[in-house]
Amino acid sequence: MKNRYLLLTNLLIFTTTLLYGQQAYVEGYGYMTVVDPTNHSTQDSICCANFISPAPSNDNSTIYTVKVDFANGNKIYYIDHGTKQVTDSIDLVAHGVETGFNTNLLFARNVANNNIYLIDPSTKSIDSLSFNNPSNLNRRPNSEEVWVSNGASFGVVDYSSGTTITTYTYHTGSTFFHAGISFSHDGTQAIMRDFMRERIYFINANTKSIIDSMDVNGEYLEFNSDASEYIAVHGTKMYRYNVSTKSVIDSTELPHTGFDIFRNPVAEEIWVVYHNDDSIGIFNINTLASIKTIGTGSNPHKVAFIDVQNSTFIEANKKAISVYPNPASEYISFQGIALTKVYIYDNMGRLIIQQSNNLNKMISVKQLTKGIYTIRAYDERGQVYLNRLIKSES
Numbered sequence: 001m002k003n004r005y006l007l008l009t010n011l012l013i014f015t016t017t018l019l020y021g022q023q024a025y026v027e028g029y030g031y032m033t034v035v036d037p038t039n040h041s042t043q044d045s046i047c048c049a050n051f052i053s054p055a056p057s058n059d060n061s062t063i064y065t066v067k068v069d070f071a072n073g074n075k076i077y078y079i080d081h082g083t084k085q086v087t088d089s090i091d092l093v094a095h096g097v098e099t100g101f102n103t104n105l106l107f108a109r110n111v112a113n114n115n116i117y118l119i120d121p122s123t124k125s126i127d128s129l130s131f132n133n134p135s136n137l138n139r140r141p142n143s144e145e146v147w148v149s150n151g152a153s154f155g156v157v158d159y160s161s162g163t164t165i166t167t168y169t170y171h172t173g174s175t176f177f178h179a180g181i182s183f184s185h186d187g188t189q190a191i192m193r194d195f196m197r198e199r200i201y202f203i204n205a206n207t208k209s210i211i212d213s214m215d216v217n218g219e220y221l222e223f224n225s226d227a228s229e230y231i232a233v234h235g236t237k238m239y240r241y242n243v244s245t246k247s248v249i250d251s252t253e254l255p256h257t258g259f260d261i262f263r264n265p266v267a268e269e270i271w272v273v274y275h276n277d278d279s280i281g282i283f284n285i286n287t288l289a290s291i292k293t294i295g296t297g298s299n300p301h302k303v304a305f306i307d308v309q310n311s312t313f314i315e316a317n318k319k320a321i322s323v324y325p326n327p328a329s330e331y332i333s334f335q336g337i338a339l340t341k342v343y344i345y346d347n348m349g350r351l352i353i354q355q356s357n358n359l360n361k362m363i364s365v366k367q368l369t370k371g372i373y374t375i376r377a378y379d380e381r382g383q384v385y386l387n388r389l390i391k392s393e394s
């Protein structure tokens with residue numbers, strides 16, 4: 001009876017609250033747009049500055065962003081996820097920021113001086129690494145790596161082993177500003193675009209080796225959910241490609257020129273940014289059918305999905321963990337899995353409990369107020385397990 005109750009509770013909570021608390025931040029000149037990806041509606045805006053390159057902190061409490069200031073130079077700003085107000089800043093010229101998994105480090109890039117910065121947001125201490133023409137920063141899922149690319153090579157910052165960067169060169173031509181990397185849901189594969197040569201490269205993200213490459217009309221690329229296909233946008237055309245055969249499966253015309261694309265991590269959707277038309281087009285990633293167009297601030301570009309980014313790709317893993325009791329008032333335990341890390345988040349995506357010791361024993365949840373929480377846990381292989389915890393009155 002207890003096992004039946006646990007299974008029913010896990011299934012109900014896991015499926016009905018999968019998208020609970022999700023938000024997306026869309027950069028734009030004038031203001032940043034906050035979107036609810038579950039119903040594709042604009043929730044809020046952050047005014048009045050040219051905020052670009054939004055990136056959520058590891059505990060989801062803060063959005064880091066760069067304010068474009070042509071007169072005085074760019075600065076990094078901290079925005080509170082709950083209030084949407086600026087709370088702090090770092091006087092550092094940067095052209096983009098990124099955060100890593102399970103770390104408080106903030107990463108920034110400066111194209112003008114060929115630097116990658118590693119920043120402690122609490123102390124504002126800064127280390128720098130040299131990398132020529134760092135055009136993009138991308139964190140690799142399920143790892144402690146941030147990748148940077150420039151069209152001729154990519155660099156990997158492994159922040160688990162120190163502040164060093166390893167560079168991997170895949171051709172000897174010149175670098176180019178628009179060179180980006182996209183990862184599969186599980187972080188084992190990467191696809192890199194080279195705008196100048198109209199070529200893409202398929203990379204084994206574990207070994208950092210080039211698996212294959214091909215010529216393609218596609219400036220902007222994303223894997224689908226299981227990495228069997230990838231989506232490419234070229235001008236006003238969007239394509240679905242088979243990864244194995246490198247052949248086109250389907251295509252569709254876009255109403256505007258696509259400037260970049262982003263995969264919604266917990267839905268079968270691809271978001272196409274219409275930079276010159278102040279909007280985002282949402283499409284079914286499997287059929288390319290149009291779902292909706294959302295208006296944004298001026299000249300949108302990057303889209304950052306908060307909450308789901310740090311949930312480490314629910315749809316790809318689909319691993320629920322048994323929590324007992326659930327609802328719980330004082331203590332919880334986990335059934336049948338040897339865990340190494342456990343994180344518990346509130347409904348705003350803020351990290352409330354973090355534990356990495358004595359996970360074979362009960363974890364106290366007495367300090368939690370009544371409500372629904374997200375549990376994210378890891379085993380020794382790095383497999384991610386998720387569930388929702390219902391906290392009852394103590």
